Amino acid sequence: MLGITKARGAVLIDEEGREYIDAIASWYTAMYGHCNPDITGPVANQMSQLDQVIFSGLTHEPAIALSEALMKVLPSNQEKLFFSDNGSTAVEIGIKMALQYFYNKGQKRNVMLAFEDGFHGDTFGAMSVSGLSSYNGPFEDHFIQVERIEVPTENNVDKILSGLKTRLQQENIAGFVYEPLVQGAAAMKMHKPEHLNRILELLKSHSVLTIADEVMTGFGKTGSYFASDQLSIKPDIICLSKALTAGLLPMAITSCSKEIYDAFYDDEIAKGFFHGHTYTANPLACTAALSALNLLQTEAMQNNISRITSRHQQFNETIKNHPKVSETRQIGVIFALDLKIEMSRYGTLRDRLYDHFMENGVFLRPLGKTIYILPPYVISDAQLDKVYKAVSGALDLDL
Ligand SMILES: *Cc1c(COP(=O)(O)O)cnc(C)c1O
Numbered sequence: 001m002l003g004i005t006k007a008r009g010a011v012l013i014d015e016e017g018r019e020y021i022d023a024i025a026s027w028y029t030a031m032y033g034h035c036n037p038d039i040t041g042p043v044a045n046q047m048s049q050l051d052q053v054i055f056s057g058l059t060h061e062p063a064i065a066l067s068e069a070l071m072k073v074l075p076s077n078q079e080k081l082f083f084s085d086n087g088s089t090a091v092e093i094g095i096k097m098a099l100q101y102f103y104n105k106g107q108k109r110n111v112m113l114a115f116e117d118g119f120h121g122d123t124f125g126a127m128s129v130s131g132l133s134s135y136n137g138p139f140e141d142h143f144i145q146v147e148r149i150e151v152p153t154e155n156n157v158d159k160i161l162s163g164l165k166t167r168l169q170q171e172n173i174a175g176f177v178y179e180p181l182v183q184g185a186a187a188m189k190m191h192k193p194e195h196l197n198r199i200l201e202l203l204k205s206h207s208v209l210t211i212a213d214e215v216m217t218g219f220g221k222t223g224s225y226f227a228s229d230q231l232s233i234k235p236d237i238i239c240l241s242k243a244l245t246a247g248l249l250p251m252a253i254t255s256c257s258k259e260i261y262d263a264f265y266d267d268e269i270a271k272g273f274f275h276g277h278t279y280t281a282n283p284l285a286c287t288a289a290l291s292a293l294n295l296l297q298t299e300a301m302q303n304n305i306s307r308i309t310s311r312h313q314q315f316n317e318t319i320k321n322h323p324k325v326s327e328t329r330q331i332g333v334i335f336a337l338d339l340k341i342e343m344s345r346y347g348t349l350r351d352r353l354y355d356h357f358m359e360n361g362v363f364l365r366p367l368g369k370t371i372y373i374l375p376p377y378v379i380s381d382a383q384l385d386k387v388y389k390a391v392s393g394a395l396d397l398d399l
Contacts, residue, residue, distance in 0.1 A: 002358075007034030010379040012363055020363040023387045025376040028184070028216050029247030032295045033378035039246050039291040046287040055083065055281040062286035069293050070253070073225045075234045078255040082273070083281040087215035087241035088121025090252035091177065093275055094211040094237045095125040095144070097256060098175030101209060101263045104271045109174040111145045113208065119185030120177060120213050129177045131186070147173070151183065152195035161202055168206040175209040175237075176200075180227035181331060184216035187370035188336035190329050193230045200233035209260070211237040215252070219243040220296055220305050221374065223332035236260055246292035251285035304377040308333045308384065312373070315388045324395045336372035337391070341399055353394055360390040 006013040010033060012020045025031050032039060050060055067081050082093055095112060102109040114120070114129040121127070127136050128143035136143075147167070149160050167173070180196060183189040200210050212235035217227035221243070224230055228238065237260060241252035264273045279285075295301050312335040319337065320328045326340040341349065346369070353366040364371065364387075371391055375384065 009033040009036075010376045010383050018361070020358065020361050021379070021383050021387055022376065023362055023364050023379075024372070024374050025243075026247050027242065028221065028374055029242045029245070031219060031221070031243045031377050032246050032292055032301070033376050034247070036246070036295070036378070038295055039248060039288055042291045043248060043284055043287050046284055050283045052279070052282055052284075056276060060281075060283050060286075062283045062290060063281040066286045066290040066293070069290055070255075073293070073297070074238065074255055075226065075228055077234045077236075077257045078238060079258040080256050080261040082254045082256070082275070084252045084254065084275075085250050085277050085279055086121075086252050087213075087239065088123040088126040089277070090215060090239035090241050090254045091120040091126040091129070091211075091213055092123050093254040094177065094213075094239050095129065095175065096275060097237055097254070097260055097264075097273065098209040098211060099144075100273065101260055102174050104263050104266070107171075109172050111147060111173045113173050113176040113203070114146055114148055115151050115178050115183065116148045117151065117183055117186040117189065118177070118179055118213075119183065120179075121215075149199075151189060151191050152199060153191065154195075157195045157198060161198060164199070164202055168202070168208070171206070173203075173206075173208050175211050176203050177211045177213055180212050180214065180217055180231060180235075181222055182217055182227065182334060185367075187338075187367040188329065188334055188372045188374075190331055190336075193232075197231055197233050200231065200235075204233060209237060210235045211239065213239045215239055215241045219292070220301070220377065221332050221334055223305065223309055225296070243292070245285050245288040246295075248288040249282065249285040251282065251289060301377055305333060307381075308375060308377065308379065311381070311384055315391075319392060319395075322395055324399065333377065334372065334374050336370055339369045339371070339395075339399060341369050349399065352397065352399065356394050356397055357390050360386070360393065362387050362390040364390070 003015040004012050005015050010021055012022050084090055112129055117131040120130045125144055128146050150156055152160055212228050214226050218240050228235055236257050238255045245251045309332055312330050316328050324340050326338045328337045350366050357364045
């Protein structure tokens with residue numbers, strides 16, 4: 001375990017003073033750079049004004065300002081925001097909204113639908129809709145009811161749709177949880193918007209609620225503010241966290257359409273949505289999120305996103321035909337390559353790659369045979385070159 005004592009911009013600094021480029025932005029959070037004064041400054045000011053207050057019956061300016069700013073950039077059908085603390089909980093809330101939506105309407109819909117290989121977090125609902133994995137084994141008996149469909153490709157999309165059509169006749173699926181366009185933990189597996197659109201369209205025509213988990217994809221990483229912006233079918237519910245607060249403080253938001261909200265708005269108290277956490281809409285976290293959102297909307301940050309996107313494309317040209325590369329893929333600032341590697345060489349692959357990157361001053365976390373880059377938007381061209389060089393260099397190792 002390596003002790004990190006400092007972080008600045010795109011760089012992590014360890015206790016010996018060694019520097020590493022944070023080429024995955026500390027799990028896709030610190031997109032505007034570590035300790036960015038445009039974020040830490042307002043948060044420090046807020047800290048001396050109002051640190052924390054109950055968000056029930058009381059409200060505060062940072063939450064109001066953040067809500068107003070976020071509503072302007074979210075897909076236009078999103079009208080209400082629900083605050084919580086982390087990505088798993090944002091998904092948990094999305095699932096609870098979908099299940100209670102039908103409960104309130106007196107319809108028995110108690111099954112959730114999800115993609116195979118998805119990752120939605122570590123709480124029970126989020127684990128349930130995630131792909132089956134050995135980590136979840138001990139808890140499977142306690143999962144909510146979930147059915148899974150394959151991630152669409154050119155070859156299987158018609159089969160998925162015809163299977164779904166039959167399945168939907170039972171009319172008991174409440175909602176579909178999906179990572180739009182990129183499945184992060186499944187090693188940045190990507191699918192096409194036109195294929196996802198067809199699935200969402202079919203589900204909507206059967207009144208299944210669509211829940212976009214944009215915890216990873218949100219806030220510019222796919223080249224648009226949200227991956228859902230690239231889809232013609234907009235989700236009913238969106239889950240946000242990670243880059244929401246730029247890596248400063250934990251917070252999450254689940255947004256929903258007016259139609260969802262209205263199903264909970266009733267004189268009958270039991271129809272309300274009862275879910276509240278102690279630190280809901282903490283003023284410091286809201287200030288961090290608002291500052292981050294302001295930065296994302298600057299021309300400089302949008303130019304950074306375009307710059308990284310085209311530099312990834314150039315890098316891809318130099319590497320995609322390498323004999324040790326089986327596939328490359330990219331969307332926005334997310335770039336991934338799969339190594340062509342024999343199963344027998346798999347065992348210590350991750351450690352050998354990780355050590356190679358660290359020796360070259362680059363922090364990357366290979367997933368299986370996939371190396372992916374998801375750098376902070378503020379990474380410089382010289383720093384990007386160093387990351388690309390380390391990735392190319394990995395192909396020269398005896399893997
Ligand atoms: C990280 C992640 C989560 C879980 O978020 P936590 O804050 O770690 O609970 C959920 N969904 C996706 C797509 C994620 O990338």
